Amino acid sequence: MFCHLRPVRRLCLEKIFSPWFVYSRALSAAEAVNALRPFYFAVHPDFFGQHPREREVNENSLKRLSVYLENLQKPGFKSLKPTQLTFYVRGTDQNSSDGHEPFSTSGFRAVKFTLHTRDLLSTVLYILNSCSLSIEHIQSLSTNVHSQPLKEAKRMSDRPIKWDKSYYTFTGFRDPDEDLEQVSRMETTLTSWLDNNGKSAVKKLKNSLPLRKELDRLKDELSHQLQLSDIRWQRSWGIAHRCSQLHSLGRLAQQNLETLKKAKGCTVLFTDRSGVSAVGHVMLGTMDVHHHWVKLFERLPSYFDLQRKLMLLEDQISYLLGGIQVVYIDELQPVLTLEEYYSLLDVFYNRIMKNRIPFHPQSLRGLQMILNSDRYAPSLHELGHFNIPVLCDLANLQWFILTKAQQARENMKRKEELKVIENELIQASTKKFSLEKLYKEPSISSIQMVDCCKRLLEQSLPYLHGMHLCVSHFYSVMQDGDLCIPWNWKNGEAIK
Numbered sequence: 001m002f003c004h005l006r007p008v009r010r011l012c013l014e015k016i017f018s019p020w021f022v023y024s025r026a027l028s029a030a031e032a033v034n035a036l037r038p039f040y041f042a043v044h045p046d047f048f049g050q051h052p053r054e055r056e057v058n059e060n061s062l063k064r065l066s067v068y069l070e071n072l073q074k075p076g077f078k079s080l081k082p083t084q085l086t087f088y089v090r091g092t093d094q095n096s097s098d099g100h101e102p103f104s105t106s107g108f109r110a111v112k113f114t115l116h117t118r119d120l121l122s123t124v125l126y127i128l129n130s131c132s133l134s135i136e137h138i139q140s141l142s143t144n145v146h147s148q149p150l151k152e153a154k155r156m157s158d159r160p161i162k163w164d165k166s167y168y169t170f171t172g173f174r175d176p177d178e179d180l181e182q183v184s185r186m187e188t189t190l191t192s193w194l195d196n197n198g199k200s201a202v203k204k205l206k207n208s209l210p211l212r213k214e215l216d217r218l219k220d221e222l223s224h225q226l227q228l229s230d231i232r233w234q235r236s237w238g239i240a241h242r243c244s245q246l247h248s249l250g251r252l253a254q255q256n257l258e259t260l261k262k263a264k265g266c267t268v269l270f271t272d273r274s275g276v277s278a279v280g281h282v283m284l285g286t287m288d289v290h291h292h293w294v295k296l297f298e299r300l301p302s303y304f305d306l307q308r309k310l311m312l313l314e315d316q317i318s319y320l321l322g323g324i325q326v327v328y329i330d331e332l333q334p335v336l337t338l339e340e341y342y343s344l345l346d347v348f349y350n351r352i353m354k355n356r357i358p359f360h361p362q363s364l365r366g367l368q369m370i371l372n373s374d375r376y377a378p379s380l381h382e383l384g385h386f387n388i389p390v391l392c393d394l395a396n397l398q399w400f401i402l403t404k405a406q407q408a409r410e411n412m413k414r415k416e417e418l419k420v421i422e423n424e425l426i427q428a429s430t431k432k433f434s435l436e437k438l439y440k441e442p443s444i445s446s447i448q449m450v451d452c453c454k455r456l457l458e459q460s461l462p463y464l465h466g467m468h469l470c471v472s473h474f475y476s477v478m479q480d481g482d483l484c485i486p487w488n489w490k491n492g493e494a495i496k
Contacts, residue, residue: 028120029069029073029120032121033474035124035137035138036124036127038128038133038137039131040062040474043058043061043062043131044058045062045476045478045479048108054108058087058088060235060236061087063236063441063443064085065127066443066473066474067443068080069120069123072117072120074382080118084115085112085113085114085115086111087111088108088110088111089109089131090108111131113126124138125138189489189490190459190485191459191461193485194461194463194464195463197475197477197483198463201467201477201481202467202481203481204477204478204480205467205480205482206481212239212480215243215246218243218246218247218250221250222249222250225253226253226260226263227264228266228267229266229267231267231270232268232269232281233270234271234272234335236478237270237286238478238479238480239480242270249268252290252293256297259294259298260297262297263282266282266300267280268281268282268284269281269282269283269284270283271283271285271286272287273288274288274292274293275337275338275339276296276300276303276337277336277337277338278328278333278335278336279330280307282296282297283337284296303338306339306342309342310341310342310345313342313349314345316349317345317348320352320356320357320359321357321359321369321401322360322361322363322365322401323362323363323365323367324364324368324369324386324401325366325367325369326345326368326369326371327369327370329370329385330442333370344371344373347390347391351391352394357394357398358398359398364405366412367384367385367405367408367412368384368385368386368412369386369387370386370387371388371389371390372388372389377396378392378396378397380404380408380411383412383445384408384411385408385412386401386404415446418446422446422450425454426438426453428457433467433469434464434466435465435466435468436466436468438471439469439470439471440470440471440472440487444472444487448488451487452489455491464483467481467482468481468482469483469485470483470484472484473486474486
């Protein structure tokens with residue numbers, strides 16, 4: 001299984017991280033964030049302002065890492081699909097390039113690694129080691145993550161965290177040798193972060209306003225010209241980059257208008273590869289030449305035929321499984337092309353046709369399921385839909401769905417109620433702080449957003465006036481002035 005470390009790699013990790021690697025696994029989310037601070041400061045996109053490509057790579061990888069860490073903390077997870085990440089790591093006195101790509105003349109190097117860990121601590125250690133960052137500061141956590149530490153852990157000296165010198169360089173904190181413990185316990189708060197970054201965000205936002213207006217104009221013109229349902233971006237490219245992509249599409253429309261009009265009624269999605277997505281969006285790979293885009297638009301009628309077959313296949317599966325609806329949820333599933341998703345459905349359909357499962361017709365109507373290929377047992381998501389592996393045991397699947405059906409209905413009802421509360425709180429927060437926009441990253445759940453907004457409404461935050469605020473997993477000022485704050489932000493004095 002993917003979630004298990006290979007024996008050789010596991011042995012190497014134990015040699016590197018012993019004696020406390022085997023003993024300390026129950027790391028909390030807050031401890032994981034603190035332990036990864038040297039890593040975040042070494043790869044944070046704000047430090048790559050003069051290198052847009054490297055900044056974009058780090059932004060995308062940080063989002064994927066956030067989703068991976070979030071999934072590790074979900075109750076009942078059994079395995080995660082291996083996630084390959086690439087980061088550009090800034091050079092420090094501490095990390096060396098031994099075994100890695102050497103530092104460039106700009107002072108950073110590319111680091112690639114694949115996460116296939118199954119707990120927070122081993123994930124944190126693997127990331128730090130992959131980037132040649134110190135792991136000494138995690139030793140102090142090993143005595144806190146178990147209620148009954150083993151003898152080896154008890155023998156560890158009770159001393160404050162000894163941060164590497166690069167930590168203070170990245171953060172701007174002073175290195176008070178006389179009070180290391182206080183520094184190690186220091187925690188970023190919302191108000192202190194806004195005090196330090198609010199003016200910078202306002203300046204960036206002001207500078208981006210002309211481009212934002214240009215982006216809206218281009219988007220409206222193209223949507224009207226091509227009769228598109230919408231134009232979206234899968235990744236958080238900057239405003240200038242998005243304008244450039246729309247200009248490219250606009251020039252292509254001038255040369256091949258009738259061909260591009262084949263996308264009438266569709267959503268165009270700028271992403272990493274060209275094709276048609278599982279939900280029917282026309283994906284334009286930003287690295288592809290215009291010739292590839294034109295070929296895609298020319299083939300759209302054949303894609304529409306495949307989409308109709310796909311929808312029929314979903315209906316047939318639904319009929320065989322008691323009326324349960326087969327859905328594809330962008331935020332919770334890997335990005336699949338129409339062909340890939342059709343193949344997934346076809347495999348599952350053929351299996352249940354050969355091994356009929358006796359469900360009463362329409363007994364599961366109103367429930368939802370998503371198909372995936374990276375799990376081995378069915379599960380019920382907190383949002384109410386079933387996660388069904390294509391190759392799961394069908395006899396066990398019947399028992400699982402029937403026993404969890406009532407819980408699924410309750411979860412779906414709670415999801416709808418939570419969505420209403422979330423929208424009300426977003427509106428209230430937007431109004432109170434006079435925000436230009438309040439939004440969240442796809443990986444942020446409604447429960448997290450509700451918790452964040454409720455606590456925001458209790459604060460007085462003048463820096464937010466007129467800003468674009470994004471609820472995320474970490475603090476950041478985006479290149480166009482958007483403020484990103486973690487959903488579980490802290491306020492008040494640093495925790496002692």
